[in-house]
Amino acid sequence: MTRRVRTRIAPSPTGFLHLGTARTALFSWAFARHHGGDFILRIEDTDVARSTQEAVDQIIAAMNWLRLDYDEGPFYQMQRLDRYRAVIDQMLAAGTAYQCYCTPEELDAMREAQRARGEKPRYDGRWRPEPGKSLPLVPAGMKPVVRFRNPIDGDVTWNDMVKGPITISNRELDDLIISRPDGTPTYNFCVVVDDWDMQISHVIRGDDHVNNTPRQINILRALGAELPEYGHVPMILGPDGDKLSKRHGAVSVMQYEEAGYLPDAMVNYLARLGWSHGDDELFDRRQLVSWFDGSHLARSPAQWDAAKLNWVNAHVIKQTPDAELAARVAMLLASRGAPVAADERLSRMCALFKDRCATVVELADWLGMYYFDVSPRDEDVAQHVTDAVRPALQALRDRLAAIDWDKGTIAFAMKEILGAHGLKMPQLAPALRVLVCGRVQTPSIDAVLELFQRELVLRRLQGV
Structure with a gap:
């Protein structure tokens, strides 16, 4: 690189940070980190009617959750209005900009006449000085x-x-409005001045901005500014090939946190939507930064795959320290009405169940049986808690009331009861699971029971 790498992400606070913008932020962040440069957060809030503080807060929260740390910002365009107006005054004085007094009605009539002639609707330059x-x-x-x-x-x-x-011909471009009648500068102009002032070296953004790029390049040249390099990544499509929408899961990035996805999993999955490093599907942030040099960005749209995201998230959950999972699960259980300490016991529960879960919400669902009443399905009770098993369950309850409460002793007690009643584990274990856990399948039942409070197990076996 002949100049210091400086990238930016510039969301508009008119709604949540969606997946496409999050991916662009990730690419820009990884590129800057790879080259030892700077990553900047800019809030493009000149759409005053639609911008909200709630959206700003949500954007920053999403960046923090994804751990896309920025070196400068957030900068707000509405706080830079004096700078934009000063540049516009300079351009008016230099003759690279001019005032236009066309009314909306005149512009509509102009476009109607052009369409009638089979021409592309565009401003005809009637106020352009020549x-x-x-x-x-x-x-x-x-x-x-x-x-x-x-x-x-x-x-x-x-x-x-x-x-x-x-390459785009200048004849395809008309004279862009850079300031509205009330003096508010427009998007394409603010972007140019911001990128110029912030010395942005590389602009990575969605390919819906390709048509904006020649206009912005021309304005930068008129200002005598150094041009950044541009990279336009294709959009993300839904599984059906249509533009990603809410029905595909295109919701706020923060809703994925609420749904139990881990930030490292989302970063891993988003990075693979439009970029690759050989056949590597699973990698951490350190590897991503090491590999992301700006090459291997795909030219074709990527497709969102919820099942693939779940697969990546399940992998990350397995690799996450149990204490960290316990802290997340504790917050979820507290939100459901069970104030639980993120202690060693909860960590052991996470260790036992995490291999079965694609999300942290699923993990909390599993562990709810330790803190909330369970309601076994009638058909499960009828199938597994049979007259042949009931005497063994009653005897086991009495035995569990008197033994040391650890996995080995619980397993030995179950073995003794099986021998005394002439049963096999596939007869006793499902009945135990149904009554104590409220479900037929769990990890090894002795390990599951050990993590229960003894009194709760005895109560759920009472009256069998």
């Missing part, structure tokens, strides 16, 4: 917009990090 050109009279009392004086001839070409060389 040598020897007579401009219309300025309407009294009307506030103008400010338009960028886009070059008429030539092309805009850049070597996209993802798509390769892209």
Whole structure:
């Protein structure tokens, strides 16, 4: 790199941080970290009518949850209005921007006439100053917009990090509005000034911005600014090939935390949506940063796969320290009405059950049997708690009331009861599970019972 790498993520606080923006943030963060550069958070809040503080808070919370730490920011565009206006004044003075007094009705009529002629609707430049050109009279009392004086001839070409060389003719671009009648600057202009002032070296963003890029490059050139490199990543599609939407799971990133996904799993999965490192499917942040040099970004859209995310999350859960899982489960159980300490006992429960779970919510569901009443299904009771097993269950209850409460002693007591009643473990264990745990299948029953309070087990076996 000939200049210091500086990347940014610039979400608009008009809604939650969605998966596509989270992936772009991840790519920008990993690229900056790989090259020892800086990652910047910028809040593009010039859409005053739709921007909310709640959305800002949610964006920052999502970045923190994903552990995408930023070196600078958050910067807010609405706090930079004086800077934008100063640059617009400079451009007006330099002749690279001009005032336009077209009314909305005139613009509508202009586009209608162009469509009728089979032309692409665009601003026709009637207020654009040219040598020897007579401009219309300025309407009294009307506030103008400010338009960028886009070059008429030539092309805009850049070597996209993802798509390769892209060329767009300047004749395809009209004169972009960069300031509204009330003086509020527009998106494409604010982005340019921000990237210029913040010395952004690489812009990684969704390919829905490709059409904005030539306009932004032309404005940067008009300002004499150094251009960043651009990389436009394809969108994420749903499993059916349509644009990812809420019905596919395109909800707030923070809703994935609520659903029991771990941030390391989400980072791993999002990174693989549009980027690869050989055949590696599972990796940690350190490996991601080591590998993410900006190459191997896919040109084709990635498809969201909820089952694959669950698979990755299950793997991360297995690798997560039990004490960390216990802290997360304790919060979930507390939200359900069971204030539980994230102690050694809860850690042991997590160790026993985590291999069966794709999410932390599933883990909390399993462990709920230790803290909440269970309601076995009638059909399970009828199938497993039979007249042939009941005497053994009664005898086992009496035996459990008098022994040391540990896995080995519980297992020995069960073995003795089986021998005395001529039964096999596949007859006794399911009945025990149904009555004590409320379900037919669990890990090894002696290990499961050890983690219960003895009194709770005896109570659930009472009156068999």
